[in-house]
Amino acid sequence: xxxxxxxxxxxxxxxxxxxxxxxxxxxxxxxxxxxxxxxxxxxxxxxxxxxxxxxxxxxxxxxxxxxxxxxxxxxxxxxxxxxxxxxxxxxxxxxxxxxxxxxxxxxxxxxxxxxxxxxxxxxxxxxxxxxxxxxxxxxxxxxxxxxxxxxxxxxxxxxxxxxxxxxxxxxxxxxxxxxxxxxxxxxxxxxxxxxxxxxxxxxxxxxxxxxxxxxxxxxxxxxxxxxxxxxxxxxxxxxxxxxxxxxxxxxxxxxxxxxxxxxxxxxxxxxxxxxxxxxxxxxxxxxxxxxxxxxxxxxxxxxxxxxxxxxxxxxxxxxxxxxxxxxxxxxxxxxxxxxxxxxxxxxxxxxxxxxxxxxxxxxxxxxxxxxxxxxxxxxxxxxxxxxxxxxxxxxxxxxxxxxxxxxxxxxxxx
Amino acid sequence: xxxxxxxxxxxxxxxxxxxxxxxxxxxxxxxxxxxxxxxxxxxxxxxxxxxxxxxxxxxxxxxxxxxxxxxxxxxxxxxxxxxxxxxxxxxxxxxxxxxxxxxxxxxxxxxxxxxxxxxxxxxxxxxxxxxxxxxxxxxxxxxxxxxxxxxxxxxxxxxxxxxxxxxxxxxxxxxxxxxxxxxxxxxxxxxxxxxxxxxxxxxxxxxxxxxxxxxxxxxxxxxxxxxxxxxxxxxxxxxxxxxxxxxxxxxxxxxxxxxxxxxxxxxxxxxxxxxxxxxxxxxxxxxxxxxxxxxxxxxxxxxxxxxxxxxxxxxxxxxxxxxxxxxxxxxxxxxxxxxxxxxxxxxxxxxxxxxxxxxxxxxxxxxxxxxxxxxxxxxxxxxxxxxxxxxxxxxxxxxxxxxxxxxxxxxxxxxx
Numbered sequence: 001x002x003x004x005x006x007x008x009x010x011x012x013x014x015x016x017x018x019x020x021x022x023x024x025x026x027x028x029x030x031x032x033x034x035x036x037x038x039x040x041x042x043x044x045x046x047x048x049x050x051x052x053x054x055x056x057x058x059x060x061x062x063x064x065x066x067x068x069x070x071x072x073x074x075x076x077x078x079x080x081x082x083x084x085x086x087x088x089x090x091x092x093x094x095x096x097x098x099x100x101x102x103x104x105x106x107x108x109x110x111x112x113x114x115x116x117x118x119x120x121x122x123x124x125x126x127x128x129x130x131x132x133x134x135x136x137x138x139x140x141x142x143x144x145x146x147x148x149x150x151x152x153x154x155x156x157x158x159x160x161x162x163x164x165x166x167x168x169x170x171x172x173x174x175x176x177x178x179x180x181x182x183x184x185x186x187x188x189x190x191x192x193x194x195x196x197x198x199x200x201x202x203x204x205x206x207x208x209x210x211x212x213x214x215x216x217x218x219x220x221x222x223x224x225x226x227x228x229x230x231x232x233x234x235x236x237x238x239x240x241x242x243x244x245x246x247x248x249x250x251x252x253x254x255x256x257x258x259x260x261x262x263x264x265x266x267x268x269x270x271x272x273x274x275x276x277x278x279x280x281x282x283x284x285x286x287x288x289x290x291x292x293x294x295x296x297x298x299x300x301x302x303x304x305x306x307x308x309x310x311x312x313x314x315x316x317x318x319x320x321x322x323x324x325x326x327x328x329x330x331x332x333x334x335x336x337x338x339x340x341x342x343x344x345x346x347x348x349x350x351x352x353x354x355x356x357x358x359x360x361x362x363x364x365x366x367x368x369x370x371x372x373x374x375x376x377x378x379x380x381x382x383x384x385x386x387x388x389x390x391x392x393x394x395x396x397x398x399x400x401x402x403x404x405x406x407x408x409x410x411x412x413x414x
Numbered sequence: 415x416x417x418x419x420x421x422x423x424x425x426x427x428x429x430x431x432x433x434x435x436x437x438x439x440x441x442x443x444x445x446x447x448x449x450x451x452x453x454x455x456x457x458x459x460x461x462x463x464x465x466x467x468x469x470x471x472x473x474x475x476x477x478x479x480x481x482x483x484x485x486x487x488x489x490x491x492x493x494x495x496x497x498x499x500x501x502x503x504x505x506x507x508x509x510x511x512x513x514x515x516x517x518x519x520x521x522x523x524x525x526x527x528x529x530x531x532x533x534x535x536x537x538x539x540x541x542x543x544x545x546x547x548x549x550x551x552x553x554x555x556x557x558x559x560x561x562x563x564x565x566x567x568x569x570x571x572x573x574x575x576x577x578x579x580x581x582x583x584x585x586x587x588x589x590x591x592x593x594x595x596x597x598x599x600x601x602x603x604x605x606x607x608x609x610x611x612x613x614x615x616x617x618x619x620x621x622x623x624x625x626x627x628x629x630x631x632x633x634x635x636x637x638x639x640x641x642x643x644x645x646x647x648x649x650x651x652x653x654x655x656x657x658x659x660x661x662x663x664x665x666x667x668x669x670x671x672x673x674x675x676x677x678x679x680x681x682x683x684x685x686x687x688x689x690x691x692x693x694x695x696x697x698x699x700x701x702x703x704x705x706x707x708x709x710x711x712x713x714x715x716x717x718x719x720x721x722x723x724x725x726x727x728x729x730x731x732x733x734x735x736x737x738x739x740x741x742x743x744x745x746x747x748x749x750x751x752x753x754x755x756x757x758x759x760x761x762x763x764x765x766x767x768x769x770x771x772x773x774x775x776x777x778x779x780x781x782x783x784x785x786x787x788x789x790x791x792x793x794x795x796x797x798x799x800x801x802x803x804x805x806x807x808x809x810x811x812x813x814x815x816x817x818x819x820x821x822x823x824x825x826x827x828x829x830x
Contacts, residue, residue, distance in 0.1 A: 043495045043587075047595035054594060055623065055659050087593070094656050180500070182464030210468065236649065243507050246468050 041076075041085045049073035052087075054094045062317075063093035063106030066124045080117045082174045084110030089118055092238035105129060105318050108238045110178035112171070112305045112313050126310075126317055130375040139311035139321050142378035145280075145287040151387040154277025158331045158394045160366065163273035164286045164383065166323040167266035167314045169305040170297060175315045176265060177239045184247035184263050191262045194296040195251045202289055204253035206262075209245035225250055227264050240265055240315070257282075258289050266314050266323075268293075277328065279390075283383050311375060320375045326383040327370025328390055329355055334400035335393055336365060340410060344396075347413045348389035349373055369393070385414065462486040465500070467507045474519030475730075476506035479537040493530045497523030497591050502531060505651035518542060518731050521651045523591030525584065525718045525726050539723070539730055543788040546734075553724035553734050556791035557704060559697040565800045567690025571807050572741045573779065576686035577699045577796065579736040580679035580727045582718040583710070588728045589653045589678060597660035600680045607709035608664050608673065615702055617666035619675075622658035638663055640677050653678060653728070670695075671702050679727050679736075692741065692803075696796050724788060734788025739799045742768055745806060746778035747813035753821050757809070760824040761802035762786060782806065798825060 044052060053072055056064040067090065075086040093106025107125065109115055115122055123135045154162070169175060170190065173183050192206050207216055220226035229244045230236055252259040261269040270293070272286035297303055305313035311321040335341055336352075345352060353368040354361040362368075369390055371382040396406045466485050469477040480503065488499045506519025520538065522528055528535050536548050546553075567575070582588060583603055586596045605619045620629055633639035642657045643649055665672040674682040683706070685699035707717060718726035724734035748754055758765055766781040784799045809819040 041496075044593045044595070047593065051595035051598065052593055054656060091655060094659075095654070180460065180465050181467060182460035185464065186460075237655075241508070242504060242650075243467060246507075 041079055041083075041087070044087070045077060049076055052076065054090070056094070058097045059093070059106070060098040061093050061096070061104045061106030062125045062128050063090050063121070064098070065128065067121060071120050074120060075118055078117050080111050080113040082111050082113070082178065084114055084117075084174070084178050086118055086121065088177065088239075089114060089121070092234060095237040096234055104234060105316055107317065108177045108240075108315050109175055109313070109317070111174040112169070114175075115310060115313065115317075122317060126320065126375070129318055130321070131373070133376050135309070137376065138308050139375055140378045141306070141311060141322070142380040143287045143290060144380065145284040147380040148280060148283055148383055148387070150391070151280035151283065151383070152278050154279060154328065154387070154390060155394050156276045158397060159277030159390065160329040160331065161273065161275050162277055162279045162282045162328050163271065164279075164282055164324065164326040165269060165271040166286075166290070166325070166379075167312070167319055168268040168270060168290075168294075168323070169313050169315075170267045170302050171305050172302050173267065175267070176263065177315060181243050181246055184243070187267050188247045188249060188262055190297070190300060190302055191251070191260070191268060192249075194293055194300070195260060197296055198253070198289075198292055201255060201285070202253050202258060202292060204251055204258070206249055206251040208249040210248075220250060223252075223256055225252060225256075225259055227261055230265070235265060238315075258285055260293075265316070266319070279326070279328065279383065279387050283326070287379070318374065322374055322377075322379045322382055324374065324379050324382055325370045326386045327353075327368055328386070329366055330369055330390060330394065331364075331366050332369075332393060332397050333365030335397045335406075336362065336367060338396075338400065338406070340406075344393065344410060345369075347411050348392070349385050349414045350389045462489045465489060467503070469507070471510050472506070472519070473511040474506050474509070474517045475538045475541050476503050476519030476534070477511070478541065479534055484533050488531055488533060491530055493524050493526040495524045495526070495587050495591060497527055497587070499531055499534070501590065501652070502527060502534075505647060508650040509647055517647060518729055520730065521590045521653075521728050522588055522726070522730070524587045525582070527588075528723060528726065528730075535730060539733065539788070542731055543734070544786070546789040548722050551789065552721045553788055554791040554794075555719070555724060555735070556793040557700040558793060559693070559700040559796075561793045562693050562696055562797055562800060564804055565691070565693030565696065565796075567692060567741065567743075567803060568807055569689050571745070571810060572690035572692075572743045572803065574686065574688050574742045575690060575692040575695045576684065576741070577692075577696050577737065577739040578682060578684040579699075579703070579738075579792075580682050580725070580732055581703070581706075581736075582680045582726050582728075584716050584718045586680070588680070589676065590651045590728060594656050594659055597656070597676050601660045601662065601675050603710060603713070603715055604673070604675055604681055604706075605662070605664065606713070607706055610709045611666070611702070611705060614668055614698070615666050615671055615705065617664060617671070619662055619664040621662040623661075633663060636665075636669060638665060638669075638672055640674055643678070648678060651728075671698060673706075678729070679732070690741065692739070692796070692800055696739070700792070732787055734786075735790070735792045735795060736787060737792050737795055738783050738787075739796045740766075740781050740783030741799075741803055742779055743782055743803060743806065744779050745810050748806060748810045748819070749778055749780065751813070751819070753819070757806070757819075757821050758782070758802075760822050761805060762798060762825050763802045 049069060049072055053069050056067065072086065079085050088110055089107045092108055096104065096106070098104050098106065105125065107122070119135070127133050170187055173179060173187050195204065195206060198204065207220065217226065227250070230241045235241060248263045250259065250261055257272065257274050259271040259273070270290055272282050272289065274282055294304055307313070312323050314320060314323050349372050350369055351372045353370070355363055355366050355368055369386070371386050373382055392409065392411065396409055399406050399409070462485050463482060466482050469480065485499070492498050501523055502520045505521060509517065509519070511517050511519065518538065539548050540546060583600055586592065586600050608617070608619060611617065620633065630639065640663070643654045648654060661676045663672065663674055670685065670687050672684040672686070683699070683703060685695050685702065687695055710716065720726070725736050727733060727736050762785045763782050764785050766783070768779055768781055782803060784795045786795060805822060812819050
């Protein structure tokens with residue numbers, strides 16, 4: 001009888017959660033906190049939706065474009081099972097009105113369930129950011145490196161280095177904006193175990209940020225591996241820098257060609273890179289390494305967050321799908337000053353950045369060229385676009401060097 | 415079962431759901447009673463020991479006071495506004511501190527934080543406020559400015575005089591925790607009250623969101639405008655959220671009485687003027703504060719205050735009076751004397767640069783103010799500042815004439 005009632009109780013809890021309300025927990029007479037970390041939503045519900053609605057009049061980000069008082073009213077009473085609310089989702093977008101020229105996303109997920117619980121807000125943002133991707137669309141994952149054509153013959157006189165990165169989230173844990181110290185350490189522990197079992201070309205070592213010696217730190221900086229405590233308010237306002245550097249670290253293989261960041265902006269950021277233009281090799285190592293890692297996490301009953309609609313689930317909606325940014329550092333001094341440079345990039349579905357990464361300027365005509373898409377096309381397709389596009393742009397550069405015109409080479413929109 | 419029933423009726427959705435399921439009343443009562451399952455699952459997965467912060471490199475009051483045992487007892491508690499211990503200490507975890515400056519390392523999210531988490535806050539308060547024990551002592555409040563003696567300084571040395579404090583509106587969460595609606599409510603309550611000030615206190619409000627360029631420039635020129643906090647001590651404590659929503663500056667027409675709304679506290683109240691008439695500055699300070707208090711009381715609001723901790727503010731370092739009374743004073747000779755720091759220490763004064771906390775002094779002009787906040791009344795603290803500054807000026811005058819000075823004996827601590 002008691003067991004039956006307890007089971008019914010659990011059923012009711014689940015039903016209440018679906019309604020979006022956390023059951024009030026009391027134990028031993030004192031009110032206890034749930035997994036909720038940054039929210040006190042029940043208290044905020046005393047105020048009306050209009051009173052709580054943020055002032056977005058000066059804002060220019062995806063969240064501000066999409067969020068209306070109606071959507072806010074509908075979602076503010078909800079909470080994911082771990083306690084993430086719509087105010088938590090949008091805080092970074094409220095605090096960072098954006099830039100007139102750069103369109104930031106303005107929201108983050110706190111856990112896998114965020115994308116479901118707040119779909120009225122996140123689906124339109126995803127559609128806006130990912131070229132009209134619909135809530136009914138399916139995302140194809142293809143990590144079979146053999147499907148990539150070419151990519152091993154990019155001219156090293158122009159292509160200085162090649163790199164592919166993505167992110168992975170580990171099922172059963174909440175994401176960096178929301179996770180507690182205990183969870184973050186759990187993620188780190190699991191990652192260390194998984195990475196330690198890698199072998200062959202992937203054999204490597206983990207460097208926790210907390211215990212780093214000065215010598216280790218200098219070496220990692222010289223290798224361009226070390227990531228810093230986030231200073232960008234886009235990240236800090238989303239709560240991702242809490243408790244720094246607790247639970248954060250860097251793992252890389254002995255060859256220094258495969259690198260994993262733990263607990264930075266996502267649970268894991270996986271990077272494969274090397275000097276020169278052999279993108280095919282970089283991508284092979286990327287796919288093989290990822291699949292090895294995924295296998296180990298699955299064995300520990302903590303596979304990666306993935307579903308067939310959104311692909312790989314990551315903290316920022318802009319990284320859904322493949323989460324993949326494949327790119328090169330390439331010398332294009334002439335092409336970059338050509339009037340049609342931007343249009344060529346757009347047509348090739350590529351984007352440019354300075355060699356310091358996102359939001360930096362180019363130095364000496366060297367650009368970071370990478371895929372613009374993340375969701376709606378597979379890993380192979382995106383890397384293929386980089387390979388084909390960069391090959392074409394290098395040929396254009398060579399033509400411009402000889403003083404020839406390139407108008408006939410400008411591609412159609414991909 | 416009665417307790418369970420009350421809770422059941424209070425939980426709207428729960429009641430509706432159960433009613434629709436047709437659950438019997440006894441079953442319902444049992445189901446809505448204390449359920450150890452949810453708590454146990456969570457505590458088993460992540461016991462407090464798994465969440466205890468790594469404070470080995472930390473040097474702030476919170477890191478000194480927080481033990482795994484205290485954390486274990488407090489982690490799962492929440493205030494009536496659902497504020498948790500982790501949120502109180504986040505700023506101290508994120509900011510290990512400075513080897514020379516001892517920061518506090520925690521904030522309150524609401525008035526009740528100081529009660530629910532007293533096991534952590536009380537030792538921190540004792541540490542920060544020179545042994546003041548909130549469990550046994552009471553804090554005196556005295557805003558009778560007429561009691562101040564010798565409160566007019568020599569203008570040749572004192573360039574300006576200033577008194578500031580903070581006040582929180584009871585019933586609304588503090589800046590680390592408040593929602594947008596609450597913050598706007600604080601703004602509404604305060605602005606409405608200030609509109610009732612008259613005479614030399616009459617003035618107007620400038621909401622940060624609505625400032626015209628001209629108004630902004632004027633406020634900057636007057637040194638009134640406060641910026642969005644950039645110090646990680648504040649941003650990690652969630653105080654810069656939704657900036658500049660609900661923030662603003664009010665000042666009287668004479669520009670001698672100024673109130674910041676929703677910066678680091680609900681309100682910061684500042685009285686100031688050029689020259690050395692500290693008595694008048696303090697008199698206006700007390701008068702203005704009392705009038706504002708009366709005006710909010712007329713509308714059913716009041717300030718957060720209790721006997722144990724005095725005026726409740728966001729940072730434990732500002733409890734009690736929250737009062738910093740200070741002057742900008744020229745001390746070209748005295749500041750070069752090696753005994754300068756010791757003299758200040760004994761007078762219970764601190765020096766800052768003229769840009770405020772953590773700035774360096776320019777030339778020979780210093781910001782000299784009281785060290786203490788809790789355990790002594792406003793009148794006592796301002797009198798101590800007055801006596802101290804008078805002493806410093808005496809020293810300076812003596813040194814000008816080539817005479818020697820004496821280090822004064824230490825001022826007594828608060829009554830036990």
